[in-house]
Amino acid sequence: MPQAILSLKNINKSFGPIDVLHDINLEVRAGEVLCLLGDNGAGKSTVIRLLSGVHKPTSGVMAMDGKPVSFANPREAADHGIATVHQFGGTFPLMSVGRSFFVGREPTKWVGPFKVYDRKLANDTAVKAVQSFGITRIDDGDRLVGGLSGGERQALAIARAVHFGARVLILDEPTAALGVKQASHVLRIVNEAKRRGLAVIFITHQVMHAMAVGDHFAVLIRGAIAADFRKGEKSREEITDLMAGGEQMAELEAEIESYMAAGEGHPEPAKHVH
Amino acid sequence: MQSSFSPGAMLRRPEAGAFLGLLAVMIFFGIFGGLTFLQPAGMASWMNVASNLGVIAIPVGLLMIAGELDISVGAMVPFGAMTVAVISGHYGLPIWFGIAAALSFGVLIGLINGYMVIRTAVPSLIVTLGTLFAVQGVVLGLTVLITKSTSVALSTEGAAKTIFGDFFFGGQVQVMVLWWLAITAAYIFFVHFSRFGNWIFAMGGDKVSARNAGIPTERMTILLFVLSSTSAAFVGMCQAILYNSAQVAGGQSFIFNAIISVVVGGVLLTGGFGSIVGIFFGTITFAIVNQGIYYTDFDRNWSSLIIGILLLVAVLMNNTFRKMALSYSPRKMGVK
Ligand SMILES: Nc1ncnc2c1ncn2[C@@H]1O[C@H](COP(=O)(O)OP(=O)(O)OP(=O)(O)O)[C@@H](O)[C@H]1O
Ligand SMILES: [Mg+2]
Numbered sequence: 001m002p003q004a005i006l007s008l009k010n011i012n013k014s015f016g017p018i019d020v021l022h023d024i025n026l027e028v029r030a031g032e033v034l035c036l037l038g039d040n041g042a043g044k045s046t047v048i049r050l051l052s053g054v055h056k057p058t059s060g061v062m063a064m065d066g067k068p069v070s071f072a073n074p075r076e077a078a079d080h081g082i083a084t085v086h087q088f089g090g091t092f093p094l095m096s097v098g099r100s101f102f103v104g105r106e107p108t109k110w111v112g113p114f115k116v117y118d119r120k121l122a123n124d125t126a127v128k129a130v131q132s133f134g135i136t137r138i139d140d141g142d143r144l145v146g147g148l149s150g151g152e153r154q155a156l157a158i159a160r161a162v163h164f165g166a167r168v169l170i171l172d173e174p175t176a177a178l179g180v181k182q183a184s185h186v187l188r189i190v191n192e193a194k195r196r197g198l199a200v201i202f203i204t205h206q207v208m209h210a211m212a213v214g215d216h217f218a219v220l221i222r223g224a225i226a227a228d229f230r231k232g233e234k235s236r237e238e239i240t241d242l243m244a245g246g247e248q249m250a251e252l253e254a255e256i257e258s259y260m261a262a263g264e265g266h267p268e269p270a271k272h273v274h
Numbered sequence: 275m276q277s278s279f280s281p282g283a284m285l286r287r288p289e290a291g292a293f294l295g296l297l298a299v300m301i302f303f304g305i306f307g308g309l310t311f312l313q314p315a316g317m318a319s320w321m322n323v324a325s326n327l328g329v330i331a332i333p334v335g336l337l338m339i340a341g342e343l344d345i346s347v348g349a350m351v352p353f354g355a356m357t358v359a360v361i362s363g364h365y366g367l368p369i370w371f372g373i374a375a376a377l378s379f380g381v382l383i384g385l386i387n388g389y390m391v392i393r394t395a396v397p398s399l400i401v402t403l404g405t406l407f408a409v410q411g412v413v414l415g416l417t418v419l420i421t422k423s424t425s426v427a428l429s430t431e432g433a434a435k436t437i438f439g440d441f442f443f444g445g446q447v448q449v450m451v452l453w454w455l456a457i458t459a460a461y462i463f464f465v466h467f468s469r470f471g472n473w474i475f476a477m478g479g480d481k482v483s484a485r486n487a488g489i490p491t492e493r494m495t496i497l498l499f500v501l502s503s504t505s506a507a508f509v510g511m512c513q514a515i516l517y518n519s520a521q522v523a524g525g526q527s528f529i530f531n532a533i534i535s536v537v538v539g540g541v542l543l544t545g546g547f548g549s550i551v552g553i554f555f556g557t558i559t560f561a562i563v564n565q566g567i568y569y570t571d572f573d574r575n576w577s578s579l580i581i582g583i584l585l586l587v588a589v590l591m592n593n594t595f596r597k598m599a600l601s602y603s604p605r606k607m608g609v610k
Contacts, residue, residue, distance in 0.1 A: 074486040092479030093600070094547040095472075103476045104487035106469035116467040147600040 003066055004029050005199045006051065006082070006168050011060035013046055020046050022224045024060070028168060028199040028216075033190060035210040036203045037243050038220035044203050047220070048172050051201070052084040053077030083161030084170040091157055093146030097138060100145050101126035101160050129159040133189045151182030155189050162193060169193055170201045175209050187212050207239050219243060286599035288540040289552030291591040295538055295584060296559045302580075303562060307569035311562060316569060318446035324561035325454035326509050327531050328554065332461050333502035335536035335553040337398070340498055341478040341545030346387060346402040347506035347532060349409035351525030353379060354510030356413050356426065359520035363428030364421050370434065373511060380507030381500050383409060388496030398499075406529075414522045424522045430515045439515025450512055457505075462550045474498070478545025534581060535560045538588040540595075547596060559584065 004027035013021040021043050028034045036044050049055045050062065053071030061068050064080055071077040074084075092100045099106075102122045109118040123141020130138045135155040138148065145153060154174050161169055171190065175183040183206075190213045193200055204210050210217065217234070219227040219242045227234075227242050234242075284290060303311055310316040330347050337344050354376040362372030387405055391398045417424060430439060440449050465471035476484040477491050485491045506528065514520040539556025541548030563584060567577040 075488055078486065078488075092476055092483070092546065094479055094542070094596070095475055099472055099475070100479075103472060103484065104489045106472050108469055114463065114467065115469075116463075117469050117472060143602060144600050147602060 002029055005064060007063045007066075008047075008050075009061045009063065011047075011050065011057045011062065013043075013050060013055065014058050020223050021050075021057075024225060026218055026225070026228075028201055030167070030199050031194055031197045032215045033194050033200040033202055033213045035214035035217045036201060036220065037205075037207070037210060037217060037239065039243060042220040043223040044220055045172060046223075048084065048170055048201070048203065051077065051168070051170060052082055081165060081167035082170065083164075083166035083168070084172065085154065085157040085161060085174060086172055091145045091153060093144065095145055096123070096142050097130075097145060097148075097156065098123035098126045098141035101129070101141075101156065101163075105164065125163070126156075126160075129163045130156050133159050133192055135159075135185070135189075149182060150178050151185040154178075154186050158189050158193060162196065162198065166198065168199045168201065170203075172203045173205065174202070175204060175206060183209060205243075207236055207243065210239070211236060285595055286602055287552075288547055288549040288592075288596075289555055290540065290595045291588050292539045292552040292555035292559065294591065295588050296555050296562075299559050299562050299566070299580075299584065303566035303570065306572070307566055310569040311566045314443070315446060316565075318443070319568075320558070320561040320565040321451050322448045323564055324557050325448060325450040326513070327528065327535060327561065328454045328557040329450065329457055329509050330502070330506050330528055331532040331535040331539075331557050332458065332550060332553050333498065333505050334532040335539065335541045335548060335550075336461075336465065336474060337498050337502055338533075338536055338541050338543065339478045339545055339548045340474045340495065341481060342391060342398040342495065342498065343533075344387060344398065344402045344499060344502045345529045345533075346383065346405040346409060347502055348526040348529040349406045349413065350380060350383060350503045350506030351510035351513070351528055352520070352522055353383070353409050353413050353525075354507030355514035355520035356417055356510075356522060357507070358511045359426040359428040359514045360417065360420055362430070363426050363514075363520075369430050369515075372428075373434065373438070376507050376511040377504055380504030383507075384500030384503035385496060387503060388499035391499065392492045392495050417522050425519060427519045428514050429518055435515060438512045439517075441516075448516060450509070450516075453512075458550065458554050465550050470494075475546060478542075478547070480546075531560060531564075534585055537592075538585060540588075540592050542592075542596070556588075 007027040008024050011021060011024040012019070024047065026034070026047070036047060038044050046055070050057050053074040053076050056070065063069060069080060071080070092103065095103070098119060099122065102125075107118040107121045107125075108115045109121070110116075127139055127141050130152075133155050135152055138152055138156070145156065148156065158169065158171075174186050178186060187209060190200055190202060194213070200213075202210065202213060215231050217227070217229055217231075217239065218225055219239070311320060330351075334344055334347060357376040357379055358369070358372035361367050361375050362369045383405060387398070387402055390396070390401045394401070414424070417426065436449070438449065441447060442449060465474065473484065473489045473494055476487065476489055477494060481491055506525070509528075510520070510525065535557040536548070536553050537543060537556070538559055539548070539554070540552035560581065563577055563580050567574045567580070
């Protein structure tokens with residue numbers, strides 16, 4: 001197996017007296033999707049914030065390509081090729097596609113004695129980059145980002161990260177706010193990023209979404225890794241149970257089934273009279 | 275800026291509302307006051323008002339685009355005026371010395387504003403409200419202490435008078451109009467053609483994302499505060515040179531007038547959207563209402579009513595145009 005791009009060894013994180021993460025060990029490799037699963041408050045976003053330079057671990061070692069790294073701020077993480085895309089794309093709704101794509105790295109050209117923003121180059125590059133991820137509906141770089149659909153915004157943010165040389169792509173619940181069709185677009189884009197050799201860390205509550213793209217799964221329960229397995233090693237039911245923190249889910253399902261049987265096929269438990 | 279000039283594309287730009295507002299105001303005063311405001315004397319009167327206001331409104335608008343507010347400009351105008359008047363009028367030092375001091379104080383207060391905004395989590399409205407009062411106090415206190423008066427005379431001759439505080443075109447148009455036009459052109463380049471403009475819009479859109487994208491948001495914030503307070507000190511200084519005297523009070527109207535011009539000009543109050551051309555139109559619109567009323571049969575007190583209505587209509591209109599800009603997509607037009 002190739003060396004991990006990014007690894008966490010015995011990472012702990014506490015905020016004052018509150019211990020949020022215990023002894024986290026994780027690795028991501030190029031061309032691989034790591035799905036980080038877990039219930040609300042399990043600590044998924046905290047792991048992401050360590051990786052993207054928002055917080056520093058209280059103890060433990062973060063390494064890139066085997067060498068220990070420490071990020072003072074998000075900019076340093078970005079300089080190491082770690083790109084984070086947030087739920088709503090994290091972009092600027094009132095800026096054009098081209099301008100927001102190049103924010104902070106605007107292309108310029110000389111016009112006589114003046115160095116001016118190269119709008120055409122920015123728009124063309126941005127449109128081409130998103131289209132290469134299969135989003136052909138974005139064909140005008142002057143459109144405002146706020147006018148794009150949620151999935152298109154995610155696509156734009158991912159395309160931007162890839163364009164600027166990200167090696168690790170972190171997606172925090174990218175499909176949470178999306179309908180079925182949009183979510184499948186985003187999943188396809190995740191697969192495309194993987195095909196291009198990026199390491200992807202994908203956070204989601206939806207087991208089906210995780211199973212559609214994941215190569216490697218880690219389940220967080222109350223800040224610790226409760227399970228770490230590869231594709232095909234566990235069934236959907238097992239993963240769902242793990243995410244819910246134990247056996248309750250299977251029990252709940254059995255209960256619902258018995259209700260349905262008692263209600264003669266009606267799926268409404270309310271019909272069941274004690 | 276834009277390659278397409280179709281009416282649709284025009285309406286999606288930030289200055290669309292400002293442009294229509296200007297047309298409406300011109301038609302209104304054309305009907306009720308004749309076209310006096312487009313004849314030389316009428317034009318000079320609103321252009322003088324617009325120029326003094328415009329030099330301040332543009333940096334105030336840039337701060338608003340970047341998500342900040344600076345109301346201390348209301349104290350910086352008398353501060354700039356009083357500095358040059360006390361140094362070169364009361365003490366009789368060379369005028370260039372007074373000019374340099376007035377502008378330096380502008381830079382200094384801007385640095386203080388900017389630094390306090392980035393170092394504390396206090397909203398810039400409150401920070402600059404503090405400096406507004408502090409500077410007003412300093413101007414009043416020091417002026418009375420030094421000159422035993424609230425009004426100081428200043429007489430200027432030669433190049434400084436010609437450059438900063440004279441009339442041209444038959445003694446009606448202030449040189450400030452030339453400054454305003456030149457400064458507006460420079461801002462248009464800075465904001466819409468250089469890469470730095472993009473940074474200001476990004477800061478107003480989402481400051482954290484902008485910083486993470488590598489934009490030096492703190493330095494830009496300080497720079498913008500320095501621009502606004504120095505511009506206000508500049509206007510005050512030029513007025514003192516023009517009118518040969520400075521008063522401790524009388525800058526407060528610039529606060530609201532600048533904000534009105536900026537908002538009528540299509541800048542989004544919460545930041546991230548706007549244009550220099552829009553602010554330019556917004557300033558002219560304000561100035562025409564402010565001065566045009568003298569050429570009608572209405573009592574001048576009605577101008578506040580017109581400005582109030584104008585502001586509300588402009589905000590509503592700008593919201594509509596912004597929604598149009600957001601939902602615009604060339605594909606959707608034929609399909610859905
Ligand atoms: N800055 C902080 N200070 C104190 N506690 C924090 C801080 N950030 C997170 N926590 C706590 O750490 C725990 C994990 O939070 P985190 O946001 O990582 O969960 P999550 O797995 O992303 O949840 P969700 O699925 O709801 O997004 C929570 O109990 C939260 O209250
Ligand atoms: Mg979270």
